[in-house]
Structures are given as structure tokens and as C-alpha cells.
Amino acid sequence: xxxxxxxxxxxxxxxxxxxDCIHSALKQNGSGYEIVVVDNGSGDNSLKKLKEVxxxxxxxxxxxxxxxxxxxxxxxxxxRYARTYLGAENCFVCNSDIVFEENLFEExxxxxxxxxxxxxxxxxxxxxxxxxxxxxTRNPYISMLFSFLYLYYQSVIDRVKERLYxxxxxLPVLLSxxxxxxxxSEPLAETETKKKAYxxxxxxxxxxxxxxxxxxxxxxxxxLYCEExxxxxxxxxAGIKGxxxxxxxxxxxxxxxxxxxxxxxxxxxxxxxxxxxLLKSLPLLLLPYTGIxxx
Numbered sequence: 001x002x003x004x005x006x007x008x009x010x011x012x013x014x015x016x017x018x019x020d021c022i023h024s025a026l027k028q029n030g031s032g033y034e035i036v037v038v039d040n041g042s043g044d045n046s047l048k049k050l051k052e053v054x055x056x057x058x059x060x061x062x063x064x065x066x067x068x069x070x071x072x073x074x075x076x077x078x079x080r081y082a083r084t085y086l087g088a089e090n091c092f093v094c095n096s097d098i099v100f101e102e103n104l105f106e107e108x109x110x111x112x113x114x115x116x117x118x119x120x121x122x123x124x125x126x127x128x129x130x131x132x133x134x135x136x137t138r139n140p141y142i143s144m145l146f147s148f149l150y151l152y153y154q155s156v157i158d159r160v161k162e163r164l165y166x167x168x169x170x171l172p173v174l175l176s177x178x179x180x181x182x183x184x185s186e187p188l189a190e191t192e193t194k195k196k197a198y199x200x201x202x203x204x205x206x207x208x209x210x211x212x213x214x215x216x217x218x219x220x221x222x223x224l225y226c227e228e229x230x231x232x233x234x235x236x237x238a239g240i241k242g243x244x245x246x247x248x249x250x251x252x253x254x255x256x257x258x259x260x261x262x263x264x265x266x267x268x269x270x271x272x273x274x275x276x277x278l279l280k281s282l283p284l285l286l287l288p289y290t291g292i293x294x295x
Contacts, residue, residue: 004032005105005206006082007092010074011039015046017253018096019053026057030106034086035060038078041068061086070223072230079207079217089212094204098123101248108206111245117211117235118242120201121250131252133244134202136195140232141285147229148278151271198232199244203252205231214238215293219284222277225270230281237289 007025011018018037025035037060039047047064054060063081065074075093082088090109104121111119123131137143205228215238219230235242284292 002032003034003082003086003088004030005090005092005109006034006036006078006086006088007094007105008075008078008082009035009037009094009096010071010078011037011042011046011050011096012068013042013044013046014096015049018046018050020099021094021096022050022054022060024099024101024104026059027102028105029102033059033105034082034088036078036082036086037062038074039064040070040074041065071225072218072222072227073220076217076220083212083216089209091207091212092204093207093218095252095254097253098204098250099253100204100250103248104250107247108245111243111247112206112208112210114210115240116243117208117214117238117240118200118231119206119208120199120242120244121204121247122244123201123203123250123252126251126253128249128251131201131203133195133199135198135200135228135232135242137198137232138196140198140229140236144226144229144233144278144281144285147226148275148282151275151278154271155275195244198235198242200228200231200242201244202228203254204250205242210240211235214240214289219281219292220295221280223273224277225274226277226281229278230284233281233284234292237287237292 009018009021009025022035022037025033037050039050039062047062051062061081063077065077068074069077079088079091079093082091090112092105092108100121108119108121120133125131135143215234218227219234222230232242287295
């Protein structure tokens, strides 16, 4: 059995958003689509609720992982099932907090030309502001190194601030009006002033037949963040590209168009995970194409 496209939805606890995402996938025009929902170790009754809502619905498979294995490994479980048991030629990997219009899958498949391994749609936040491209670079090697150095620099600055705040508890109040931290999308996200050879949106991307002629999964050694950079390195090693297609809008509910100081704790947690992921990703820069294929 051959499936033109399998959509891999990684679910974790928030079943209301996952329900909306599944409904978007079910409404797609065209045929030859399958939906694989991977419960990434939610440990609650959210998977049960999803199965109840979509009881009897065709073309949906639910898979449960015993524990939260992270973004890459969770999606890899869905990709492996879709490729092995559904014969999926292409896999659309997406966050559970996105919704999209009825023609998206056909638009993405129409953009799948020779030499392109990853295709991302046009992504907007819930206020309909266009989101920056997660990775938009000519050279993912340099982007990975600079992102790593940037995050280590930021961690030093954060430690200095923490010590100053302990010594001078009134200092955060004095600085409360200053936006001294980057937006949540930086430094890994870059502006869309000019699209480069490796463009990937982290919340939604299509892995094409061309991609699967080289690789069978995402880089599995990270838990959260930096997956797009790893994917860009994969593409460069294989001599193929990643593009942003001119599609109908995908709405990323978790997308943020502005930064506020109230988000500072979330930013610090994000940097912590991103730094760990980048540290585990650096070996990719030294591995040859054949070595990456064996991971």
C-alpha cells in the first residue's frame, strides 16, 4: 500500500489543540493521506479523549509512547510507522498547535521538485503576523556554530544578571522597562528578508521523497529545539535544499509576535534546552554523509 503523504502530529497533553490540528488534516482536499498521531508519553487521559472524539474516523492511527522522548524521537516513531506500515512517500511533520486550510497538502506536494528535501509552508501567528523563518541560511554549519556561541554568551550574561539581582534586589524594577533580551525566536530564527538555500519552519515541514532517498529519520540525539538546524545540516550533507513554499497560511497558535518581560522565565528555559541540543548536535558538523545515514 502506498500513501502519498502521512501527517505526523506529535501530541503531548493538550488534547484541545491536537483536536483542531487533526480536524484540519481531515478536511484536506485530495486523497492518499494518512494521519499518525503520536502521544509522546503524556501520562494522562488526553490520548483516550482523542480516541473518543475520532472514534470511527478513517485514515487515523494513534500511537502511544511510554515516555516523553522529545521532539525528534517522538516524530521519528511516527515517521517509522508511516513509512513501514502505510507506505508513506512523504511525511508532513507538524506541531499539534497549528491549523491550516484545505489545500495545504496539495500545495506542498506541488512544490516537491527534484533537489528539494524539505518544504515548509507559510506560517503566521494567531494574530496573523508572519512568523520569522526558523532557519534561513546559506551555510548551516556556520549558523550552528554561531548559535552555539551565542547561547553560551547569553548563559554567561544571565548568570551575571542573576547574581546582580541577588545583590541589588531593586535592580529588576529599574530595568523592567528595558527589553534587554531577544525575541523567543532568536538566535535560531532568522528574518525572511531573503530566502537562502536552507529554509525550514520548525513547527511544520514536509519531508519529501527526495529526503527519504537519503535519510530515514530526523537526528535523534536532541530532546527539544535546534531540530531545524540539524535538518539543514542533513540537507547540506546530501546536496539537497529546503524551501518555503507559497502556500495557504498555516496558523501557529504557539507563535509569538512580541516579547514581554513576563516571558523571561520561559526564554531562560528555552535557552537551557537549546544549549543542550546544540552541544549534542555539534558532532554532525564532523560526520560525513555516510556517517549521518548510519545514525
